[in-house]
Amino acid sequence: MNFSKKGTVDKQKQIRSTSKKLVTKIGVSFFRTFLICLLVIAIVGSFAGYGILRGIIDSAPSIDSISVAPTGFSTTIYDQDGNELTKLVGSDANRIYAEIGQIPEHVQNAFIAIEDERFWKHNGIDVQGIVRVIFLGVSNGRFSQGASTLTQQLLKNQVFEGGNEDDFVEKFERKLQEQFLAIQLEEKLSKKQILEYYLNTINLGQNTLGVQAASNRYFDKDVSKLTISEAAVIAAITQNPAYNNPISYPENNSDRRIAILGNMKNQGYISQTEYDEAMEDNVYERIQTVNKELGESSVYSYFVDEMINQVVKDLQEKKGYTQAQANNAIYRGGLSIYTTQDSKLQNICDETLSNDDFYPDNSKWELNYQLSIEKKDGTTNNYSAGHIKNYVSKGNPNFSLLFADKKDADKYIEQFKASVIEDGDIITGENISFSIQPQISFVLMDQKNGQVKAIVGGRGEKKASRTLNRASSTVRQPGSTFKVISTFLPALDSAGMTLANVQDDAPYQYPNGTKVNNYYSGYKGLSTLRDAIVHSMNIVTVKTLEQVTPQIAYDYLLKLGFTTIVDSRTDESGRVLSDINLPMALGGLTDGITNLELTAAFAAIANNGAYIEPTFYTKIVDHDGKVLLENKPETRQVIKESTAWLLTSAMEDVVKRGTGTRLRLTNTSMPVAGKTGTTTNDNDSWFSGYTPYYTASIWSGYDNNGSLSNTSYTKDLWRTIMEKVNGDLKVKSFKMPNSVVSAKICTKSGKLAVDGVCDHAQGGSTVRTEYFAKGTAPKEKCDIHVKLSVCTESHKLATEYCPKSQVKDIVYLIKEETAKTADTPNLLPKGLEDSICNIHKSFIIDDHWGNDTDDDNNNDGTVTDPGDDGTIPDPSAGQTGNSNGNSNENSNGNSNDGNKKNNGLFNWFN
Incomplete structure (x- = not known):
């Protein structure tokens, strides 16, 4: 700067100059204007900011319209004894509510120490915490820490859907509203209530919400049993549930756990000794052990799968729910569902059916x-x-x-x-x-109340929930197991037949010309319905259904609860499909049946003819402790009590002496009744049967319908399970009702046995004690056996002149055969009735056994009897022995074509 005299004068001139004054004046005016504008902007901005803040706050939901109480709770499933089986967890619903009194103080304090140390002092907003966060953020250049109180976090989770905003503006708006509501919430609720809600809503990883669910998942214990060390582990998860998961990231969780324990000690919640003990706890090893036991998967059992299906169905039908509402109630409603499952029996089934030693080596x-x-x-x-x-x-x-x-x-x-x-x-x-493969299914029911006690829907590890259940959703051909319910049940109940009725097991064809084959070679000839059940005789079964009619049988199947049988359906080629036909007798169905429905049908027989729909639960209690549903299935009498017992009696013989001898229980004398079944090419192997306590059905086969190498293992599995199920139960028999009587019958005629005749029949005695519903026992005597005295030398009818040592009484069967059967060797030889011994001193008799051409010259119409009593009655009197003349119509309505020679000769020898 020039400080000379001249410089000073020049400077003074410059200051006094008009231009300089103008510039200065403009500058001062501009600065003054700027200050005024700045003030105006500040004022306007303040009002605008206030307006914005006011608008944000005003747009917040009303404190009276919101609820911070937890919503969405897991449903708990219990067995019949009240033991917890599993939990059903929907989206954001793995929560088990725990009241504040159930949550230990050290668990509460662990969260407070790390999340909101001034929780008990602030009014919903922690001002000190906010200042601290701002200071640290300015100092570090990063605003990484939060100052949300537990009250704010509760609001964020319950009102603001977790606070996952897309941009800063939205987050800012939510924070302001959150703080505003936090102050109001603390005026509305107590601190303890806020803390209780908070501890029941927070996400604690592994799909758990709240401290109770987390305690179960990580430590397999109730929250009330958590230690200080374990409480710190769970509290450490809160900040970042995925990153601080103690199973997946134990190191991360450990760092935060140490900080929590330190805070708890510094804030006076725990002592130095408690801190030291917690720090020494090898808690993460314990967590891994529990995780291994519980498994990462929450796959439901086959029983729970089917129980869910039934509950969904009942909520819709009985409570009017939509399917969506029913599913939401089950997975998010916090229900308590009490099932019919017997855990002990279910374990027996699971362990036995999973034992590979039972199955074929070529699995x-x-x-x-x-x-x-x-x-x-x-x-x-x-x-x-x-x-x-x-x-x-x-x-x-x-x-x-x-x-x-x-x-x-x-x-x-x-x-x-x-x-x-x-x-x-x-x-x-x-x-x-x-x-x-092969696969398996098994159902165990208590026939007295319809409750399913155990169910297995497949062999091998179950890898997902609500997947294929072969016991309840897979339809298979039932084979011979179906004979009892499709044919013999309606035959006895309403078609006028009895177990003594006889059909001829001989070559037979369906109406379309297809041959009906037995599983065994040859034919057994005249057979009772009992024998048809015991030995699983196909031809006799089809003949019986033909008399019953398929339509009547179909109607019975509907009453027995079968939903997969087909009335009429057209396939893609236009062909009409229907199960109302004769192949139904042998289990030949359009689609097939399920194991569950087959078991329920057999359980109806075991239950004295009363059908009860199979049930998987007894009651449902809602989250508030009120009974939502009680499952009391309807019982309906579908067959007579006598019919049920008669079928049971026949099926007992299946196990005692028929196709099911392998199914006798070896560790107890408990009776078993049931029916075996195998389909064509051994694609399916079945047994459905029962004891006086339980009904059970087993199926095995390939999912792709391949042929089984053997079927005996199916029987072994059923027997092994039922030996364990019934082993400790008191032995009792199937009680015969008063509506059943007995009579001695001939198994070849189905009529009353004749002493000295039927019991001495060729091939062995045909006499058996049979049981009948009152009023259905036969009244007529057997008329198809004839006892003749034959000379063993001439092989003709003996005379009084034949040496007694050469006379033999033989009981023959009278029947016309269309093919060779087991009866053939026992038939009356052709012409024997017309032949008289001509070796020993003989007499003459005309061909009609009536005209007196004898050699005793008495002309009285009689001849010497070659039989037992020495006389032969007047043949003409014999002609009146049968009112129908020459036809023997069995009581079952089936004409024995081979028994038409019911003339005086046969009445005479009967």
């Missing part, structure tokens, strides 16, 4: 495969295991999807993929899995 793995490919043009192609089979079968017709070793499938998968994947294609999904 194989069936490939299940899914592949999705996105083509270059954007389209998607989906493939399954069936595509692999079709592809490989072109060069290998015998190829199947069954493999002795899973690895054997790899090359076929790769070959198939190479055939369908082109350059530029993208595999969007591929799934390879295997199921062990």
